[in-house]
Amino acid sequence: MTPRSTERINIPGPAGVLELAYNVPGPAPRGIALVTHPHPLQGGTLDNKVVQTLAKTFFALGYASVRFNFRGVGQSEGGFDEGVGETEDALAVIAHARARLALGNDALSIVLAGFSFGSYVQTRVAKHVAVERMVLIGPAVKRFALEEVPADTIVIHGEEDDVVALADVFEWARPQQLPVVVFPGCGHFFHGRLTQLQQVITGMWSTAPANAASAP
Numbered sequence: 001m002t003p004r005s006t007e008r009i010n011i012p013g014p015a016g017v018l019e020l021a022y023n024v025p026g027p028a029p030r031g032i033a034l035v036t037h038p039h040p041l042q043g044g045t046l047d048n049k050v051v052q053t054l055a056k057t058f059f060a061l062g063y064a065s066v067r068f069n070f071r072g073v074g075q076s077e078g079g080f081d082e083g084v085g086e087t088e089d090a091l092a093v094i095a096h097a098r099a100r101l102a103l104g105n106d107a108l109s110i111v112l113a114g115f116s117f118g119s120y121v122q123t124r125v126a127k128h129v130a131v132e133r134m135v136l137i138g139p140a141v142k143r144f145a146l147e148e149v150p151a152d153t154i155v156i157h158g159e160e161d162d163v164v165a166l167a168d169v170f171e172w173a174r175p176q177q178l179p180v181v182v183f184p185g186c187g188h189f190f191h192g193r194l195t196q197l198q199q200v201i202t203g204m205w206s207t208a209p210a211n212a213a214s215a216p
Contacts, residue, residue: 001023001056001065001066001209002058002177003054004114004152005023005024005025005059005180005186006021006022006023006128007021007022007024007049008020008021008022009022009077010099011092011093011096012067012086012092013071013076013077013083013088013089013091013092013093014071014092015071015078015079015080015088016071016075016077017075017076017077018068018071018076018077018089018092018093018170019046019068019069019073019074019076020066020067020068020093020096021046021055021066021067021068022064022065022066022097023055023056023059023064023065023066023099024060024065025062025063025064025097026062027061028110029062029101030061030062030063030106030108031062031063031064031108031109031110031111031132032061032063032064032066032094032097032101032102032108032109032110032111033058033059033061033063033064033065033066033085033110033111033112033113033119034050034090034093034097034110034111034112034113034122034130034134035054035055035058035065035066035067035086035113035115036067036068036070036073036090036112036113036114036115036117036118036119036121036122036127037051037067037069037070037073037114037115037118038050038051038071038115038116038118039117039202040069040070040071040073040086040117040118041056041080042071042117044115044116044118045069045073045074046067046073047188048115049062049190049194050115050137050138050190050194050197051067051115051118051153052067052080053190053194053197053198054113054115054135054137054207055067057197057198057199057201057202058111058113058154059187060198061201061202061205061211062065063080064101064108065091066097067075068090068093069077069155071085071086071088071089071125072085073119076089076165077206082200083117083120083121083124083144086121086147087121087125087128090121090122090125091125091128091129094110094129096127096161098149105213106151107210108134109131110126110130110131110132111130111131111132111133111134111135112125112126112131112134112135113134113135113136113137113203114131114135114137114139114169114189115138116137116138116140116163116164117143117144118139119138119139119146120138120139120140120143120144120146121150122134122136122153123136123146123147123148124147124198124211126147126149127147131150133152133153133154134149134150134153134154135148135153135156135201136149136154136155137155137156137157137190137194137197138157138158138161138163138188138190138192139144139157139169139172140157140163140164140165141163141164141165141168141169141172142168142172143169146172148158148176149178149199151176151177151178153178154181154201155169155173155178155179155180155181156180156181156182156183156200156205157169157180157181157182157183158182158183158186158187158188158193159182159183159184159185159186160185160186160187160190161186161187161188163189165187166182170191181200182184183196183197205207210214
């Protein structure tokens with residue numbers, strides 16, 4: 001993914017204009033990867049480095065990556081809605097991507113990837129659409145009521161995350177017997193670890209999540 005491959009557009013959304021960034025690898029992508037950003041009231045945008053890394057990862061895997069600014073961020077209109085309106089925003093973006101890339105049908109599979117607050121929104125989105133797989137980075141458990149997720153969901157968290165405690169992620173994952181990949185010595189924003197983050201997701205994508213460390 002390069003800056004030249006990025007197309008930014010505005011589309012109608014539930015609360016007004018939504019600002020999108022598309023990265024489409026070619027005329028026949030293997031699916032659509034929707035990527036959602038951190039908390040809108042704490043500086044989260046579609047240009048967040050982790051969000052860009054997720055988009056880059058799925059673009060390299062052959063997916064059409066689409067990021068967007070939640071309502072009230074950048075050129076997206078509206079105001080913060082505690083994840084409820086943001087879920088509606090995400091569903092509107094999926095509908096737009098399907099109409100654009102799959103001629104309005106469900107032929108292309110949907111991947112949901114989110115960072116922090118964006119992970120919470122994606123667990124809500126997954127209740128409304130059929131999903132190929134999910135990737136949750138630094139999921140904002142305890143701060144928001146994350147839904148249960150499929151067993152093959154990739155969950156990655158930093159050992160030294162000072163925004164969302166690793167112990168809280170294990171507490172959320174444990175009842176689901178959900179594996180969690182832990183980056184030792186890593187904080188919430190994966191500073192200096194973005195290349196490794198991409199490599200781990202890419203390496204796990206075509207395999208079952210058996211290589212991950214289960215929550216204790």
